[in-house]
Amino acid sequence: MQDENPRPLLEVRGLTKQFGAVQALKGVDLSVLPGEVHCVMGQNGAGKSTLIKTLSGVHQPDEGEIFWEGEQVGIPSPTAALGLGIATMYQELDVVDGLSIAENIFLGHEQATGGVLHVKKANAVARTLLRRLGHGSLSPSREVGTLSAANKQIVSMARALSRDTKLIIMDEPSAILDAGEVQNLFRVVRELTSQGIAVVYISHRLEEIREIGDRISVIKDGQSTANNLDVADTPKAELIRRMTGRDVANVFPERTAIPADAPVVLDVAELELAGHFEKLSFSVRAGEILGFAGLVGSQRSEIVETIYGARKATGGQVSVKGKKLTAGSVTSAVDAGIGLSPEERKSQGLILDEPIYKNVTLSTFERFARTGLLDESAERRAAREQIDALELRPADPQRPARTLSGGNQQKILLARWLVHGTTVLLLDEPTRGVDVGARAEIYTLIRRLADAGTAIIIISSEIEEVLGLSDNVLVIDDGQVLAQKTATEIDEHGVLDLVMKGSAA
Amino acid sequence: SSDSGGGSAQPSNASSEGNAAAGDEVVIGFSGPAADHGWLGAINSAAIAQGDSLEDVDLRVAEGTNDANLQISQVEQFINDKVDAIVLLPTDGAALTAVATKAMDAGIPVINVDREFSSPAAARTTILGDNYGMGRSAGEYICERLGGKPDAVVAEIPGVDSLPLTQDRSKGFADALKTCGLDVDNRVPADFTVAGGEAAASQLLAAAPKIDAIWNHDDDQGHGVLAAIDSAGRDEFFMVGGAGSKNAMDLIKGGESVLEATVLYPSTQAADGVRLARLIAQNKAMSDLVEVEVPKRIVLNAPVVTSDNVDQYLPTAFSS
Amino acid sequence: MHGPAGRSLGLVVALVVLVLIGLVTSGDRFTSSENMLVILRHASIIGVLSIGVTFVITAGGIDLSVGSVLGLTSVVGSLTAVQAAASESTWLLMVVVSLLVGAVAGLINGVIIAYGNVVAFIATLATLVAARGLAEIISERRTLLVTNTGFTKFMRADFLGVPVLVWIFALAAAAGWFLLNRTTFGRRTVAIGGNLEASRLAGIKVKRHIVSLYVLVGIAAGVAGLMMMGRTTSGTSTHGYLYELDAIAAVVVGGTLLVGGRGTIMGTVLGVLIFSTLTNVFTQNNMDTSVQALAKGAIIVLAVLLQQRFASGKMRRAKKQPLKA
């Protein structure tokens, strides 16, 4: 960025886009310079993903102009966008489970002559790309379906890198990455920008924006409210105000002391899942928030899924309030009062084509029903209460879940268990993709649930969040508990030190 | 290759007792279409019963199929197994001609039943019902009953329309009607099944408010046709059946039904085929003919069964 | 109800067009109440079957065995022994026996699919073949006559000028609609078809529900078998031959998604009526079977295109998954 007035690589003016009755974009401008990291910010549902999808040829804008290297262009298809040199990492994972890592990376631009694949060459190039992303240990021939969500994100990133691009758009790439992974990502981003490649970066984590961003554009309710702000000159509070229109204190709620006589609600004794973890024991008391800190792939998800019965334990015992659960039975867990908000909202959580309220009441519709007859108005009422409590947008219980923005979809899962009312709540990445404003609400809500006596386990790839929200923390690596501490005893560096030592050993 | 199946020695034109007497044990392969309706079921059962009743016959029955490809491989299997004779009711005469010829060339006499091969060299003997004749008989009967009414409404419910035998029947029927100035006014094909007959007939009755005569090609589907007629409460016409099931003959005998007559189409052809195969394999001839060998082609008659002569045919009728 | 109704609109239009064609080409003969009853009676058996099939397809499954289970129930229901016992007690015995046979066949399908993890297509294909074989063995490939007059009288009777068969169809449609849209059973069905894993993680007893779905469609096949026995006064292994294809076609033309997650009983009923009316119009016009086949193929595609045009709200989604059968 030595030039005083470099020509923008991409210039967007007055973009609008309507979905049925929803006006997703109402006039958005954007100007991206070569070699810069341009951050796009906004609340859940503001229109960020819609904007980038019009740039990558997925959606066609209703109005507005797009200029690429000074010339007005149309982007009628993803192929056209890729042809221009725009590669995109979408917010929703866009990998093909049945193909290998290398095959996913080169999907659509295979390493081939005359249609015949060069498998070895593809694997070799893929390996180089993975190594560049700090994942040299992943085998390029491994099937993507066996990877964790975080690793799938890496594949998606490698795919974007494998293209000959001038602009890479990243829609919340860090949402499922842990601190180490994010640093990896930033390293790659810096590498790209130093080669003159521009990056459009979307994230709800303000610290990240500070660290990696050059300029910021803000969208609110489908409209540009600020363009090309200089990162260094814009205080955090102002950003939040521009996004939300109000002030949000991004602090974790006060901890309330757990009463000394609070009973153990969830007891995990010598739990074992062959191939993942063994002899795991811990317990959670009523009103306690237990955080799982660790890196991606540390098996935290597997642990909660096994507690929940979604995976069948190969040994050990889970009990709730002294009542023993049947291994591998979700029903037994739910009946005992456990709820799980799963890690992958699309594949494990939502019925995308069903309306919000049916998704919210997926585990409670039987309760609203009388002798097998549904009471949909009661369901809608209950759903609406949670929609209001969580500021879910749009606040229309009838809207199909598919049409919600990513962060709002996440809120549906929380709402489901809030309606259910549980004694034990397992939250796997509950704030993934949730904006700052709503995040604060969710934190408050989780704390309120705990205060009301719910035992909570929370997994988050943001160590800060785990530490800030929990009463006690388990530091987990490779399915083993490295340390059990009260949250105030340890800080982010402490956790990372433990984990690094653990994996070195 | 005409004599390849018959062997070289002179057949012994023994007496009928002589033919019945057990001879050398012979293995006969039988393959026919899927027994997906009553008449074919009867064909199969009769052939199997015939095989069981002959002590010196080991009858191998291949899976009934409507797939020429599968039936060809069954015949190939019979050839490999060097059976003494093959009785073949082809899914499609033309499609099985090549493999039947192959069997004949391998010295295995083939007895072609019901659906004729496209080459005479493919079979040692052919035994056929007369499909064209069947249609003619039905048409002639209707002409006889309605001859004086040139504007009479005649309806036809054939079986599976895509089969050549259906075409032959319909052609015979149309030709016979032409001679008395009638034609087919409504034609709704069924599929040889009871349910198909019912469905076709109820559609037909709705389409034609007044009918004088119906020819239904098959008595098994006829059961459904009659159920539909009963449902519609119609009786202004008479009906002629086909094939000659026991149920149909009982109704004809009873005289209460719209079913006045049925045109016989023997369900014992394959059983006859088994008998002929045995004779040929054992190098015997047909006792009741002067001819010293089993004839090359036997076309069975298609008589009309009415209340007048039903008692004569009831004993050989098949119960569908 | 606005969504499904909107989607059904295209089908209603298709049906109206067909009726108009019938009217123009065959006039009063076509619109006579007798002819309407012919269409409805013809539709009723496939109709009941299709309503059952709607449930399994909505749940993301498939049942290829319905036709041959229909045949099997008709054979067992009209066995001499059963009819003899029925004539000593009540013809309802035949009903009970047939429904039981259907339910057991469905139970076997369901258990193999839910607990054996065999894909539904294969499991029910196996049952298709096996049930047909069993029906042939039991019936010795004969057509069994239904002689119990209590049974045939009831099944072939009219009630308020409408045949009992059509009443059964109407009742099955109403019950199916209610079950799918107003009960927890229906909600579970849609949820499982929409996202099986999410349903399981929400605490729904997925396997048990899948089994009950196949039992349900088995019972529907039993009811259809009884209707067939009434309509043809016979039971045979050939009853219901290839009905599975007709039923699936009606369900899918009706707008139920073959991948699961969306089902419409109203659409299924319209789908069945369209096919039944089509056959009737063809016959009224004394059309050649081969030409009928050619026309039918074209009309199926047109009906679906028409339906899509009217369900425009859903069009984008459909566009994204054209291949998903």
Add this chain to the structure above:
Amino acid sequence: MHGPAGRSLGLVVALVVLVLIGLVTSGDRFTSSENMLVILRHASIIGVLSIGVTFVITAGGIDLSVGSVLGLTSVVGSLTAVQAAASESTWLLMVVVSLLVGAVAGLINGVIIAYGNVVAFIATLATLVAARGLAEIISERRTLLVTNTGFTKFMRADFLGVPVLVWIFALAAAAGWFLLNRTTFGRRTVAIGGNLEASRLAGIKVKRHIVSLYVLVGIAAGVAGLMMMGRTTSGTSTHGYLYELDAIAAVVVGGTLLVGGRGTIMGTVLGVLIFSTLTNVFTQNNMDTSVQALAKGAIIVLAVLLQQRFASGKMRRAKKQPLKA
């Protein structure tokens, strides 16, 4: 290749068990090379069809029309006019005509599915019905004799002791395997079946690819039609009747996922051979047709269960979607 091979192991075991049963019950008669060729020749036509079908199913589609397109190509290929022209030039003309008919039928399917957004099941069901009707009209419902001796000589010949039909099957299998596993076409086919939206986002021209898949399976039906003409020396509209079910069954028993995203040519070949061997063993043992049907149903389920046991690595995922047909 370790994954697919592992999955196929169960099928190999099933096939070996079948062969052992054949050996025990029929001895040398079963294992004779002639009998093996009977099995292979029988398998070859369905085999070529199934290889084509493997591609569309892998891509998440389905083709119900293959059987009747086979019939149509056989009819057009053996038309008097075509044969006359062929005898004036070369019998390869018949080959070209049949393949062209198959390709056009596939093109129609593909365009209706990809651009008309009609679900594949319905679109190809419509083609099934229409193609059969067209074949009947063209052939006037007669069986057309193939009289061109150049053609029949070639198709019925042996080469190195193995019938040409079997060679065609082997070549189709090898070509299919190569196309699916070693080319961009194959990769994209799997990708579209696994995640259509992701494939589109990756820049694959999804619609165009879908069309080419249906053209491919149409051509496979044309090849199968030619083989059928050779084997039966006739062309008729009844050729290929219900082959679609046999082909789909072989493909799915072979381990290709009916929801798409995973396909195996090796599995398909094994699936076809299992069914063909089964029929052979039954005939060798003179088994009653109805009992055969019963046994066949049970064996289909057993083969799939066996296959799953061997593909244990994949079991968990399969478990989560038992219903998805």
